[in-house]
Amino acid sequence: MFFLKKIEKIILFSFLMFCIKLFSQQYTKNDIDSLLIKTNEVLRTRISDDDLIRWNKGIIKIAVQINYREGEAMGYANIANRFIFKEDLKKGLEYLNKAEDISKKSKNDFLIGKINAEYAQVYNKMNVSKLALGYNSKAMNYGLKLNRNNRECRLFLRYVYSTRSVYMYKVNQPDSAIIYLHKSMKIDANPLDVANIAQHYTFFDVKPDSAKYYFQKAFALLETKNFKNNKYQRAVVLKNYGTFLKSQGKNSQAIDVIKRSIEFAKQVNRPAIILNNYKELSTLYKKEGNSDKENEYLNKSISLQDSLDANQNQAIDLSINRLNKERENEKVQLKNQNNATLWYSSISILLIILVTIYLYLRIRKKRKKLMESEKIISEIEKETKDLKRKLNENYENIIQLAKEKKTDFFPKFQEAYPELCNELLKINSNLSKSDLSFCAMIWLGFSSKEIAQYISMEHRSVQTKKYRIRKKLNLEAETDLYRFFRSIFEL
Secondary structure (H helix, E strand, O other), rough: HHHHHHHHHHHHHHHHHHHHHHHHHOHHHHHHHHHHHHHHHHHOOOOOOOHHHHHHHHHHHHHHHHOOOHHHHHHHHHHHHHHHHHHOHHHHHHHHHHHHHOOOOOOOOHHHHEEEHHHHHHHOOOHHHHHHHHHHHHHHHHHHHHHOOOOHHHHHHHHHHHHHHHHHHOOOOOOHHHHHHHHHHHHHOOOOHHHHHHHHHHHHOHHHHHHHHHHHHHHHHHHHOOOOOOOHHHHHHHHHHHHHHHOOHHHHHHHHHHHHHHHHHHOOOOOOHHHHHHHHHHHHHOOOOOOOHHHHEEEEHHHHHHHHHHHHOOOOOOOOOHHHHHHHHHHHHHHHHHHHHHHHOOHHHHHHHHHHHHHHHHHHHHHHHHHHHHHHHHHHHHHHHHHHHOOOHHHHHHHHHHHHOOOOHHHHHHHOOOHHHHHHHOOOOOOOOHHHHHHHHHOOOOOHHEEEEEEEEHHHHHHHHHHHHHHHOOOOOOOOHHHHHHHOOOO
16 A cells, blocks of 8 residues: 555655646746646645755746746755755755845745744754744745635645744743644644643643644544645644643553654655654653663664754854854955945035935944844853753753652752852852752753752742842842843853
């Protein structure tokens, strides 16, 4: 059966490529738009990523032949999307940069919105969540300008809402995330968003009955015509359902479901889902007391994580280079504009005043953009430092010790990160071991709710403790303790 489906896909792809070559001279701009938007969406779940990339390259060639630059840019954005989902962020960024360079003067809201949406996906994968939300906001603004009567425009806005919910969860805004998930569902319900709502009721607003309801709805949608062959969405739904079963203590069932998720994720080459599932299986086998399987999947997750981190680091370098290039171009433009003012000085007094005002406003705008670029680079560098810190081999172990309320949590933390305690004691030498241990948990990123759980303390008591810590460190009441502790490592 699998072999027959493979043959069908090969025949379909070969036929499409034949048609492209046969009728390439007859395509109009509208034909290319239809192929790159409608047909691309259909093929996304019917042929492999590599075949879809080759297909888009064929359409790009036709767009170049008829000098349709926006079609060329859309093709590059489609290709970037496939590389991003394959976790090849470097190539994804390269194709996105091509799309952006070509479409700089475009007034096509759909195209510009799509490029911004894909940039958001890249920065989300790189764990630069604020930057991801920024690009997503731009994409959403363009999406809201589109014709709501057009199905493709509606589906694009659904995609923007759906991905925005993911970014909101990453910045600890679950209440906003669930709102965007429901907005996405209102446009066009699909299994992925429904399963993410179920996961919300599993981990955030804990309501097992609601979670079960949405999982049933997700599985029902997977059996409909539109999603029956969508292995990516099936992999996501099974992954989420596996974590739900784990939360209900049904470990053996969770293991079976997550293994099925891995099978589908491998078939469509989705490393991020596979990595997440490997980690879940390692944890589940630990709960089951099967140390061999625990270590097997732990090693698999470490190997895959190393591979993804290597690609991610390359993408970070490419992204920083791109932002630096933009900053240099803006500096050159500023210099040229300043030189141009000398030429205008020979014109009449009235024109000199008008031109000076005009240039001043433009230069101020350019400088503002330059400062924003520098801020973005600074955020990426900070996020990179965080990434390196998390790669410390002791990090996950220390996190686990805290969660399990182990007595050697604080000694292990001091051994791995002595700077924090040393700097805090310089500020106040009377800080107790309990104070320092509490500070360590804040630095590790635990929320007040998590700290209360791990040290068996009331949530209100944790807030009181934070207040006392600020007082002992001579900090203002509104000071973010996590940012303050993190700044110690950046001195």
